[in-house]
Amino acid sequence: MCGIIGIVSHSAVNQELYDGLTVLQHRGQDAAGIVTSDGRHLCLRRKNGLVKEAFRTSSHMRKLKGKMGIGHVRYPTAGSSSQAEAQPFYVNSPYGISLAHNGNLTNSSSLQRELFEQDRRQINTESDSEVLLNIFAQELHHQNSYRVTPDDIFKAVAGVHKRCKGAYAVVAMITRDGIVGFRDPHGIRPLIYGARKTEGGIDYMLASESTSLVTQGYEVVRDIMPGEAIYITHDGEVHTKQCAENPTYNTCLFEYVYFARPDSVIDNVFVHKARMRMGHKLAEKVQNEWKDHDIDVVIPIPDTSRTSALEMAMTLGVSYREGFIKNRYIGRTFIMPGQKQRKKSVRQKLNPIDLEFKGKNVMLVDDSIVRGTTSKEIVQMVRDSGAKKVYFASASPPVRYPNIYGIDMPAANELIAHDRTEGEIAELMGVDRLIYQDLNDLKDSITEGNNELVEFDCSVFNGEYITGENKAYFDELQQKRADSSKKKKNKRAAVDMCNSQ
Template identity: 85%
Template structure:
């Protein structure tokens, strides 16, 4: 998962790009980068680490000159964690194009070979984002125009749609001309744009989430539609066109469950309200299936599950309490490379308040259960704090299959729910009762906000992938995502640094 942003302004954009990336920091904590243009020259800085680490001094910001630019925050789902794979990427031909990408191309291996053999383009990293940049550049190059036009942009994006499969939300900057934003034909990853009126004229921003816009005074115009491209010229003219032949919404459900900020509006759905509905439906499931429950207290596992847990408690008429203090300087545990590291990190990340657990029947609520490592450690911590019984509720259904569209969920064999019944998962986690959200209830929680969303990417729950990948792809994915492979990449990246 990554966060992307692009701005066309009447003033220098470096500070706004920085501020926007800090708002999107939750979408990627591995690396950050910004590239700006003054119409003639590019200025680029990208580095491993958080936004504040990548741009530590005022000199870093002063060097990023220009009224147009794009930015990116990353955690890697393809390639390695090497600083060389931090985005944005740049290619000189044609026109000078910089690109930042959120998602994952499922045919990147074939595309890389195709670019080498047929297009004579060379890919220098393992990143599928560099592949996507070169596909877009080659599609523009084919048009052989002296100067890029909106029609050229839209024809090139249409070419990308024909060649690329998987998930991709993209911002790209043509050095002299403007900024492009486009979304894959299924709209799996989010992308939105807005405007802000100034004395000099209207500024525009494209970003992964609406919060990046509204926190800087931009008014939301709308979500970019699946398959659509929007082109904002350097002088502030906006052009938009549907570039896919059969676009449809197959939005990722996990965005609403976990990744998006609760204050975001995504495909016209308020994420906070969707999570409230998830908690309400979990409570209804308890009322229907466990009428004589003996829950004394409902406690969220911070942070994402708070909204659902509070709504669940209010619906059931059960006390809600905060039972964990979170260290906010520990990264997300399910993407850490080794099992030992993940277990150690859980204890450093969360510290229980014993008096909230002692002698009580506790219902823990989390947004999801992926590997189960974090959940198992937390359950043991709660028992050590003196809980009488420990129950567990997940705001999403069992995660049984890997994600291939930009969320670095592990190989299927590492998922605690893969090939296990609910009872077996409960035993593995060490809980007295385990409740999962039903898939239909989860989908309804989102569609109540926008009834035009009728189909979702729910592949992590069902194993059904909209791009129809074959067994060979998943066999390769299994190897690539195995813990041993990840640890090798981390070591290799340390050498790069």
């Protein structure tokens, strides 16, 4: 999962790109990058770390000249954490194209061979985003135009759709011409655009989430549709076209459960309201299946689950309390390699307030349970704080299968719910009772906000992958995502970092 942004403006865009990326920081904390254009030259900076670490001096910002640019915050998936894989990527031919990508190509390996053997293009990193850039560049090269036109752009995006499998939301910049945005034909990853009136004219912005637009003073126009492309020229002309033959809406459920900011609107659904409905439906499940429950207090595991936990408590008519103090300077635990590092991180990240737990029957609420390492550690902390009984509710169904569309959920055998019953999971976690959201209730929580959304990417819950991957791909993915493999990659990344300093 990553965050992407693109701006075409009548004034310098460096500060707005920086500010927009900070709003999207929750979508990627591993690396950040910005590339701008003054119409003739590109100005690029990308570096591992948070946005404020990548652009830590005024000189970094002053060098990003121009009224057009794109930006990216990276959240690594199966690839390396090397600084060489920080985005945006750039390729010179044709026209000079920069690209930032959110998602994951599931046929990246075969595309890389095609690019090398047929298109004579060299890929220098392990990143599928570099592959995607070169596919787009090659499709644009086939148009054989001296000056790029909207029709050239749309034909190139159509070519990308035919060659690429997986999830991709993209912003790309053609150095002298404009900004391009497009989504894969299933709309798995989000992309939205907005406009802002200024004295010089209308400025335009593309981003992963609406919040990034609104905080910069842009009015949301609409989401980019699955398979659709938008081309905004450097002088503000807007062109859109559906470029996929059979687009479908299969937006990722996990955007609403976990990744998106609660103040965002994705595919015309208010994330905050969707999470409220998740909590309400969890409470209804308790009322239907556990009528004589003895829950004294509902406590969220911060931060994402707060909205669902509060609504659950209100519906059940029990107390809601904040029971954990969170250290906000520790990264997300399920993307950290190695069980020891994850366990240590949980204790550093959350500290229980003992008086909220002592002598009580506690219902803990979290957005999801992935490996279960974090959840198990938290349950033990709560028991150590004196809780009488510990119950656990997940706002999403059991995560039984790996994610292949841009979220670094591990190999299947590292998921606590894989090939286990809910009773076995509860025993492993050490809880007195475990409650999972039903998949249909999760879907309803979102479709109540937009009844045009009918089908979703539910693959982590039901194992049904809309792009139809084969066993060979999952074998390759499992090898890449194993903890031992990640340790080797992180060691290489550390060497790269030392060499660059």
